[in-house]
Amino acid sequence: MTLPAIGIDLGGTELRAGIVDPSGKVLARRQVPTDAHGGPDAVIGQMLGLIGALDGAGGVSGLGIASPGPLDPIAGICIAPPTLHGWRDVPLAAILAQRTGLPTRLENDANAAALGEWRAGAGRGLQHLVYVTVSTGLGGGVIADGRLLHGRRGMAGEIGHMSMVDNGPPCPCGGRGCWEALASGTALGQAATLAATLAAAGGAATRLRLPLTARDVTEAARAGDTLALALLHQEAVWLGRGFANLLHLYSPERIIVGGGVSAALDLMLPDILAAMHTAAQPAYHGIDVVPAALGGDAGLIGAASLMWPPHSPPGLSA
Amino acid sequence: MTLPAIGIDLGGTELRAGIVDPSGKVLARRQVPTDAHGGPDAVIGQMLGLIGALDGAGGVSGLGIASPGPLDPIAGICIAPPTLHGWRDVPLAAILAQRTGLPTRLENDANAAALGEWRAGAGRGLQHLVYVTVSTGLGGGVIADGRLLHGRRGMAGEIGHMSMVDNGPPCPCGGRGCWEALASGTALGQAATLAATLAAAGGAATRLRLPLTARDVTEAARAGDTLALALLHQEAVWLGRGFANLLHLYSPERIIVGGGVSAALDLMLPDILAAMHTAAQPAYHGIDVVPAALGGDAGLIGAASLMWPPHSPPGLSA
Numbered sequence: 052m053t054l055p056a057i058g059i060d061l062g063g064t065e066l067r068a069g070i071v072d073p074s075g076k077v078l079a080r081r082q083v084p085t086d087a088h089g090g091p092d093a094v095i096g097q098m099l100g101l102i103g104a105l106d107g108a109g110g111v112s113g114l115g116i117a118s119p120g121p122l123d124p125i126a127g128i129c130i131a132p133p134t135l136h137g138w139r140d141v142p143l144a145a146i147l148a149q150r151t152g153l154p155t156r157l158e159n160d161a162n163a164a165a166l167g168e169w170r171a172g173a174g175r176g177l178q179h180l181v182y183v184t185v186s187t188g189l190g191g192g193v194i195a196d197g198r199l200l201h202g203r204r205g206m207a208g209e210i211g212h213m214s215m216v217d218n219g220p221p222c223p224c225g226g227r228g229c230w231e232a233l234a235s236g237t238a239l240g241q242a243a244t245l246a247a248t249l250a251a252a253g254g255a256a257t258r259l260r261l262p263l264t265a266r267d268v269t270e271a272a273r274a275g276d277t278l279a280l281a282l283l284h285q286e287a288v289w290l291g292r293g294f295a296n297l298l299h300l301y302s303p304e305r306i307i308v309g310g311g312v313s314a315a316l317d318l319m320l321p322d323i324l325a326a327m328h329t330a331a332q333p334a335y336h337g338i339d340v341v342p343a344a345l346g347g348d349a350g351l352i353g354a355a356s357l358m359w360p361p362h363s364p365p366g367l368s369a
Numbered sequence: 370m371t372l373p374a375i376g377i378d379l380g381g382t383e384l385r386a387g388i389v390d391p392s393g394k395v396l397a398r399r400q401v402p403t404d405a406h407g408g409p410d411a412v413i414g415q416m417l418g419l420i421g422a423l424d425g426a427g428g429v430s431g432l433g434i435a436s437p438g439p440l441d442p443i444a445g446i447c448i449a450p451p452t453l454h455g456w457r458d459v460p461l462a463a464i465l466a467q468r469t470g471l472p473t474r475l476e477n478d479a480n481a482a483a484l485g486e487w488r489a490g491a492g493r494g495l496q497h498l499v500y501v502t503v504s505t506g507l508g509g510g511v512i513a514d515g516r517l518l519h520g521r522r523g524m525a526g527e528i529g530h531m532s533m534v535d536n537g538p539p540c541p542c543g544g545r546g547c548w549e550a551l552a553s554g555t556a557l558g559q560a561a562t563l564a565a566t567l568a569a570a571g572g573a574a575t576r577l578r579l580p581l582t583a584r585d586v587t588e589a590a591r592a593g594d595t596l597a598l599a600l601l602h603q604e605a606v607w608l609g610r611g612f613a614n615l616l617h618l619y620s621p622e623r624i625i626v627g628g629g630v631s632a633a634l635d636l637m638l639p640d641i642l643a644a645m646h647t648a649a650q651p652a653y654h655g656i657d658v659v660p661a662a663l664g665g666d667a668g669l670i671g672a673a674s675l676m677w678p679p680h681s682p683p684g685l686s687a
Contacts, residue, residue: 121652179521195525201514202620203497206652209617214610214648216535224650226613292532295544299527300618302520330532332542334439334524 054112057105057153058355059098060160061118063087063134066094068101069348070111071355075171077348079106090137091129099150113154114147115357117163117350124205127157156357160350162199162208164309164343165192167353172344173307181303182343183210185290186310188223189231193301198361200301211235213296215289230296234289236265236312243268243282250278269315286312287319291326298327298335309343316342372430375423375471376673377416378478379436381405381452384412386419387666388429389673393489395666397424408455409447417468431472432465433675435481435668442523445475474675478668480517480526482627482661483510485671490662491625499621500661501528503608504628506541507549511619516679518619529553531614533607548614552607554583554630561586561600568596587633604630605637609644616645616653627661634660 053073060067062085069080081101086093102108119132127144129135148155158166165174165182174180174194183191189211193200200207211231212224219228220238232238240263247259257278258271268286271279294306308316316323323340345352371391378385380403387398399419404411420426437450445462447453466473476484483492483500492498492512501509507529511518518525529549530542537546538556550556558581565577575596576589586604589597612624626634634641641658663670 179525195513196516196519198514200518200619203622203656204620204652206620207497207513207618209620209650212617212650213531213614214533217533217537219535226648226650296531299530300525301518302522302525302527304521330544332527332530332544334522338521 053359054110055107056112056355056358057102057108057114058351058353059101059114059116060163060350060354061085061094061098061116061135062160063119063132066097066101067351068098068105069351069355070105070107071352073359075167075345075352075356077351080351081105085135087134088136091135091141091143094135095143095146095150098147102151111153111358113156113358114151115163115354116143116147116155116157117160117354118143118157120159120161122157122159122205124156124158124162124201127155129157154358158199158354158357159205161190162192162205163353163357164345164349165194165208165353166199166356167345167349167351168307168309168343169194170356170359171352172349173341174305177304179301179303180305180307181210181297181301182307182309183294183297184310185234185308185312186236188237189235189310193303195301195303210293210297213293215293215296230289230293234286234293236310239265239268239282239286239312242285243279246278246282265312266314269312269318272315272318280318283315283319284322286315287322288326290319291323292330294323294340295327295330295335298331298338302335303338305338306340307343308340309346309349313342316340371677372428373425374430374673374676375420375426375432376669376671377419377432377434378481378668378672379403379412379416379434379453380478381437381450384415384419385669386416386423387669387673388423388425389670391677393485393663393670393674395669398669399423403453405452406454409459409461412453413461413464413468416465420469429471429676431474431676432469433481433672434461434465434473434475435478435672436461436475438477438479440475440477440523442474442476442480442519445473447475472676476517476672476675477523479508480510480523481671481675482663482667483512483526483671484517484674485663485667485669486625486627486661487512488674488677489670490667491659492623495622497619497621498623498625499528499615499619500625500627501612501615502628503552503626503630504554506555507553507628511621513619513621528611528615531611533611533614548607548611552604552611554628557583557586557600557604557630560603561597564596564600583630584632587630587636590633590636598636601633601637602640604633605640606644608637609641610648612641612658613645613648613653616649616656620653621656623656624658625661626658627664627667631660634658
């Protein structure tokens, strides 16, 4: 019988810990605002406090941590999480293993969410999937051939930084035309702000008022605002074209969409599927795009799943 | 001790068979022009003839076949190879296993070449690499976490059909702006033909004469032709940008370049590396781009390697 495991989701705002059983059920949970300015010692102290306060933490198989990247999942080191002050090459897995006496593993937050959705959410039972999170940025994680795709230093699956447009808009990463720069929630808010400015100058009727976020666009679209619907159409086309690329690159059985912008997935899905169909070769047609099932718990559950036994192996290995 | 294996490389022009030892050495080889219009029975007959003529075919562990896609490597079925007349859903692995009595596996030709370079060529000893072949088309194969990346129906790693340009040039696949449409040898020949036409109309001095191929461009560039050098510069930029995408998507330790256009890799490498450096995040800088080492034998050796024991597992699996 597989024991429950502790999952920790280290975010720049919230620090969350839970005990998760192998079916993905969260048996106990605690959370505190992350002491993001306190440095590693303060946050590690918070983690130990949360673990100590979890009912049932005595009977677990180990501890998995989801943390913002960049990090090295093999060495268990947080390299330089941009939202955490003073963190630089912190051997977090080794420190927590030593302080708790538990086997401990570290994974980046997008990969952990992909693992959570795979083992206990919208990707259960599959061998191949891509999890895409569309919020402030655009990231994800890839399950292929029954395993999380890592690559060198665990840095595979940085899908938001696939360039899709020649001389495209600048991306926070320093590149141009990255998928993130075209289709993140930030990009959608910026497109909406520009469009609403132009619409207001032209005297057009729109509910959109500046400055705008992706959420404003979604709400206005649900209320029938024409400009907002047009903006979501464009967002859907960029998502669909990116998903078509992911089909050729990773050949998933399903694409799972999380993050804040996925709240508008129902409004966008017909346009997403049409754009995918146009851009993908016939052999890749018919792949589903579905919303994530675990919401904000995906990282926590995925972190705990690092301690579960491996998924059954795929048909082939070479 | 691992026994040698038989590798078969089924091409639209040549059919090749060899006995390959686990170091990648080809101990015996035979080849004939493929009876591409004869249908599956004729070609299977050719394969059995080649195998029978190989010295040492009695002491092998099995038989691996590299074939043009689309194919299903798990089921061992050739789905619809475009260069072979009359082939439709042919269970090639099962047929050859039954006719030879040997364990038999099937893999697509680009993946087989990636396996060959990994196990016995320019990627020996690595855990993560991308093999890119640039010739008439642009394709490849991905080794990640010590295994060939398959995905659903073995269709991952179709890197040539990653779209990189909005409303870009049409691709033979039906899409637009695919990397193949920008950077294949065919695309380079077309760009050269257009450029030479314009140059001739303008009275400029160039050695390029119509119609042009990628090989013509390379030869003229080696002779110092300015226009040919400019064309190779543009080719190098597209290759470098595509390689940067591959870094973010698969995080390889090395990129290995084969195919006809790789004959000009030495001329293009500085521009390729500069374009990669500009487009890739710092954590991916410094990854090597190297020429393939096995030449035309990569597919044959990779096919045989399907029968070798798996590579040692990577540090992590999940």
